Amino acid sequence: MISKILTYPVVQTFDTPQGTPEFEEKRALLLQEFWDKVPQELYLTQNIISNPPTHVMDIPSTCGILTPEEVEITENYDATGLAEAIATKKYSAVAVVTAFAKRAIICHQLTCCLTQWFMDSAIERAKELDEHLKKTGMTVGPLHGVPISIKEHMPITGTYSSQGCFASIVKDDQDCEMVAILRSMGAVFYCKTNQPQTIMHLESDSHWGRVLNPHNIHLSAGGSTGGExxxxxxxxxxxxxxxxxxxxxxxxxxxxxxxxxxxxxxxxPMKGFLATAFPAELNVLCSTGPMCRTLRDMELFMRLVLSTKPYLIDPRIIPIPWTGSATSVEKKLKVGIISNDGFIEPQPPVKRAIAWAKKALSDPKFADIIEVKGFQPYDAREAWYKIRHMYWPDAGKVSKDAIFSTGEPLHPLSEWIWKDAETLGMQDAVQVSQARAERDEYRCKFAESWNEQDVDVVVGPAFVGPACAHDTAFYWTYTSLYNFVDYPGVVFPTPIKTEANETYVDDYVPLSEECKHVRELWEASNFEGAPVDLQINARKYHDNYLFGALEILKDALELK
Incomplete structure (x- = not known):
């Protein structure tokens, strides 16, 4: 595979869409400003950039840029472990932040995952934290010196943010509420990560470039938080x-x-996340949450952020105390297994992961605490069609106008996401209100169906496949369903990896035209090496219960 190289040392498997000459000049200046901050000694060799392997996961630890200690710091500790190691002075905050900042810029060269990188200011902050610990013998908070990465659109003082297009770039003079909370606990910010044009599709491709999947660079890393x-x-x-x-x-x-x-x-808290209002949230509400490599880091994040009582600053937040993994599940946990949603049959490796989960949860040694049942989500097709319209009550006009205003090119999935809503045109207040009534009616029917099937949580696919080939993230039915009904959900790794030459079963019958298309997409690409996550969901406002259930399921599902 010969990667397509622009001016900068970043692997790209597709050419970036080109805008007007004026836009490309501005874009080049933006990229140049990024690379001006990167020391030459942190550049990968031209051979790696020009001829990357399909699987790039091992390059950061073997390229020679990181010291053995930096490899150990980045690979052997989660956030919980890092906080402890810094607090006990096993590592300094400077050592930890330096290791992750260096590794981040290596990762960027292989996957285009970053939009901003501010190693120097991060190290200065780490020095202040080390000095505080040395003088007082105390940390400034439970995340003292822990590096945290942040999605591009979330404001951090002194950095830029955007809403997924060039015209929306602004320099921020204050932290959003989430960043302010984490900073007060001692977290150190060192980079921001790539997202899609419009922030509204499942492929993170923007004016910064396209994020590649480290397990297989011919696949998407997903979106909109793909850089993360x-x-x-x-x-x-x-x-x-x-x-x-x-x-x-x-x-x-x-x-x-x-x-x-x-x-x-x-x-x-999401206060300050976006510079302007987002029409989709008239009927489909957004959430924010952690992404990490361990179950205990999700727990740590939730416990710490909610301990600050963010509802006192933002009255939209529901003041539910966090009990998380300590939440009591008083009876045998009834787990519904979703083989398919009745709309799109998952691709082969996802089917294998579901079979693995069902077998693991049905092990007789867990019979006293887990009951496994089949589960069929209520009318997933209807939910998909409705949510696609409700995302764009403005028919996509606001986003399109912003994109075109600077001469920026329209990316393929940007055009696809509002295709259905475009036919309806700009909605008026009555139409938006009617859509809400239809949404609420669906939610009640979904809840009724859940109750009839008598389950506490459900385990099922997180996507129609393990990942998708670039520019083919068309069907998010397995995740958007839970945005439509506003149920919490965790995705978790499984031992299943996509193998070469996996095929659909001989008696496969498509559930819909979309299902047929998903098979065609499978047969058109190579997914070898892609990991498979599954998803677990609970009822609305049962976030604590969900984590209590995960504690019960931890051994069976090999959660770490």
Whole structure:
């Protein structure tokens, strides 16, 4: 495979769409500003950039740029472990931040996962933290010196943010609420990560370039938090923050084989996340949540952020105390297994993962605590059609106008995502209100069906496949369903990896035209090496219960 090289040392398997000459000039200046901050000694060799392997996961630790200690710091500790190691002075904050900042820029060269990289200011902050610990013998907080990566659109003081297009770039003079909370606990910010044009599709391709999946660079890392997912799975970050209105935390986490949590809406603070209002949230609410490599880091993040009582600053947040993994599940846990959603049959490796989970949970040694049942989501086809319209009550006009205003090119999936809503045109207040009534009616029917099937949580696919080939992220039905009903969900890694030459079963019958298309997409690409995550969901506002259930399922599902 010969990668397509632009001016900068970043692997890209597709040419970036070209805009007007004026736009490309501005874009070049933006990229040049990024690379001006990167020391030459952190550049990978031209041979790696020009001739990368399909699987790039091992390059950061073997390329010679990181010291043995930096490899150990980045690969052997999660965020919880790093906080302890820094607090006990096993490692300095400077050593930890330096290791992750260096690794992050290596990861970027292999996957285009970053939009901004500010190693110098991060190290200065780490020095202050080390000095504080030396003088007082105390940390500034429970995340003292822990590096945290942040999605591009979330404001960090003194850096830039955007809403997925060039015209929306602004320089921020204050932290959003989430960043302010984490900073107060001692977290150190060192980079921001790539997202899609419009922030509304499952492929993170923007004016910064396209994020590649580290397990197989011919596949997408997902979106809209794809830069985070690629960075975390390559050990370039121990913990990141994403947002999810259709699968934007869970999809990329699943594509890259890490943990991701979408809470019920208004559980975690999102104040200041976007510079302007987002019309989709008239009927489909966004959530924010952690992305990481361990179950305990998800727990740590939720416990710490909610301990600050963010509802006192943002009254939209529901003040539900966090009990997490300590939440009591008083009876045998009834787990529904989703083989398919009645709309799209998952691709072969996902089917294998479901079979693995069903067998693991049905092991007789767990019979006293787990009951396994079949589960069929209520009318997933209807939910998919409705949510695609509700994302764009403005028919996509606001986003399109912003993109075109600078001469920026329209990316293929940007055009695809609002295709259905475009036919309806700009909705008026009555039409938006009617859509809400239809949404609420569906939610009640979904809840009724869940109750009739008598389950506590459900385990099923996180996506129609293990990942998708570039520019083919068309069907997010397995994640967007839970945005539509506003149920919390965690995606978690399984031992299943995609193998070469996997095929559909001989008696496969498509459930829909979309299902038939998903098989065609499978047969047109090579998914070898892609990890497979599954998803577990609970009822709305049952986020604590979900984590209590994960504690019960931890051994059976090999959660770490």
């Amino acid at each position: 997912a690629a960075l975390i799975t390559m050990y370039g970050s121990p913990l990141g923050i994403g947002t999810d209105i259709g699968g934007s935390v869970r999809g990329p986490s699943a594509f890259c084989g890490i943990y991701g949590f979408k809470p019920t809406s208004y559980t975690l």
